[in-house]
Amino acid sequence: MQNIVEKMTINYSPNFSVNRRNKSEIKYLIFHYTGMKSDISAIKRLTDINSKVSCHYYIDLKGSIIQMVPNLYIAWHAGKSSWGNDKNLNKNSIGIEISNPGHEHGYKNFSKIQIKNLIKLSKILIKKYSIKNKNILGHSDIAPLRKKDPGEKFPWYYLYKKQIGIWHNYKLKNRNQYYKVISNELQKKFFINLKKFGYAVNFKNNTDKKKIIKSFQRRFRPELISGIIDIHTYNILKSLI
Ligand SMILES: [Zn+2]
DSSP states (O other): OHHHHHHOEEOOOSOEESSOOOGGGOOEEEEEEOOSSOHHHHHHHHTOTTTOOOOSEEEOTTOOEEEOSOTTSEEOOSOSOEETTEESGGGGEEEEEEOOOTTTSOOOOOOHHHHHHHHHHHHHHHHHHTOOGGGEEEHHHHSTTTOOTTOTTSOHHHHHHTTSSOOOOOOOOOGGGGTOBOOHHHHHHHHHHHHHHTOOOOOSSHHHHHHHHHHHHHHHOTTOOOSSOBHHHHHHHHHHO
């Protein structure tokens, strides 16, 4: 496991906050996809002083890991974000960018080597900073109105099997559950549960509402991102809280 650290290269980004933080302030691990056409363009952006964005670790298309900001400095990867009572998660998180063109440029499966190395890196960080499984999140979980990454192709279930992050234990009983819309009362309950679970539920209109439902589905029901609260989606969330 130590091997991965030795193989890591360094390409520091100027985009971080100058004050060092304490080890104990690190509480979250946040996964992203780059959403850029190539590694070259993504690395250029993340290390360009004008972009004002960065991450702690970058995993390129070949699975190689680049450190861009040391762990005890705050990288600028999450933007306006929240989870539970925590706001603006940059200050208490480590951000990992995984190279993938994303929804805008031809979203594709993450490669085996990318995921293999992501698991190794995550295990080191989880241990070092005592990060709880429930605090391992995607960018779209903490900024559902703005972000789709790392998206429905990100293997959350596989990671859960490797002791990284969480998964639900609700089993689909019948495929009709994918399409069975629930009552207004249960829909309200769904959003109450969603908030209890951690998501910021502050939608202004139906478009926002759909985005939040989709964020939840990207994370826990990746096979069907409908933006509709069907009975299956409802029960998955219920099993999580
Ligand atoms: Zn992101």
